[in-house]
Amino acid sequence: MIPRSYLFVPATRPERIDKALASGADAVIVDLEDAVAPGDKSKAREALAGWFGAAPAGTAIYIRTNTADTRWFADDLALCRTAGKKLAGIVLPKAERIEQLARASAVAPVLPLIETAQGFAHLHKLAYASRVQRLLFGSIDFRVDLGIEDEREGLLYFRSELVLQSRLADLPPPADGVTTTFDDPAPVESDTRYVKALGFSAKLCIHPKQIETVHRVFAPTQEEIAWAQRVLQAAEGAEGAAVALDGRMIDRPVTLSAQRIIDSSNRP
Numbered sequence: 001m002i003p004r005s006y007l008f009v010p011a012t013r014p015e016r017i018d019k020a021l022a023s024g025a026d027a028v029i030v031d032l033e034d035a036v037a038p039g040d041k042s043k044a045r046e047a048l049a050g051w052f053g054a055a056p057a058g059t060a061i062y063i064r065t066n067t068a069d070t071r072w073f074a075d076d077l078a079l080c081r082t083a084g085k086k087l088a089g090i091v092l093p094k095a096e097r098i099e100q101l102a103r104a105s106a107v108a109p110v111l112p113l114i115e116t117a118q119g120f121a122h123l124h125k126l127a128y129a130s131r132v133q134r135l136l137f138g139s140i141d142f143r144v145d146l147g148i149e150d151e152r153e154g155l156l157y158f159r160s161e162l163v164l165q166s167r168l169a170d171l172p173p174p175a176d177g178v179t180t181t182f183d184d185p186a187p188v189e190s191d192t193r194y195v196k197a198l199g200f201s202a203k204l205c206i207h208p209k210q211i212e213t214v215h216r217v218f219a220p221t222q223e224e225i226a227w228a229q230r231v232l233q234a235a236e237g238a239e240g241a242a243v244a245l246d247g248r249m250i251d252r253p254v255t256l257s258a259q260r261i262i263d264s265s266n267r268p
Helices: 015-021 038-054 073-086 098-105 117-121 139-146 153-168 185-198 208-218 222-238 252-265
Strands: 005-010 027-031 061-064 087-092 110-114 202-205 243-245 248-250
Touching (some): 005 015, 005 208, 015 027, 061 073, 073 087, 073 098, 087 098, 110 117, 117 139, 139 153, 153 185, 185 202, 185 208, 202 208, 222 243, 222 248, 222 252
Parallel strands (some): 005 027, 005 202, 027 061, 087 110
Antiparallel strands (some): 243 248
16 A cells, blocks of 8 residues: 555664554654764664664565765665665655665665755656655755745645656655644644645654544545445446436546545555
8 A cells, every 4th residue: 555654753763663663654764864963873773773683574664864965875775775675665855866866776665855946856857767666745844945934835836746747757646744743633634635635645744643634634535435436336337428427427537536535445
């Protein structure tokens, strides 16, 4: 199943990884970048290597490495090489160039994190790069890089382009950035509903409390499921002929939308 939620865990707290895996999040990203101070990078890698050594077979996490232009990147990739099947993929922060992705994709599937103007300018190339699994939008860093104050209208064009380029590259819909509030579910729900309406189908999370809200918003409602079932039944009964339901014609785009709702309702 394509993840709806990606939960961040700092690499300095490996004891939290198992808790994150049991939190209900669809995927876990262990962070070697923002969550780890420069002086703690080596210690964090050692702790993560220990977790990989003890983790049971069938367990898989993502690793957010440091950016490709830092002195830590090569050591991060070396750690990733030792993880084997316990590494689901590499989240590459501030992804900007094909060469950066190539270094990471030689080790594991890559999720480019679009956080800069340069990354966005090369988005059409990054989306088609080898072993790219999905595009992620680092909305907070992106706003800082471009000096954008507004969180929604100011980013509407950029979010829409991520959705478009993902579709053109035959990737899953992109994942949106984090909501920094976690004690109140209302902002998480509002942000998730907003990006869902734009075509996103996943969200990055910073706390387990956000997971239930994100999953609930991305899941179809009972009303939507009932409508989709009626559409598919009507289309099947028409055997390819034009048919109307509730005074509206049912055509292929409508049936595809209905099937998408049914498919998403069948996941755990």
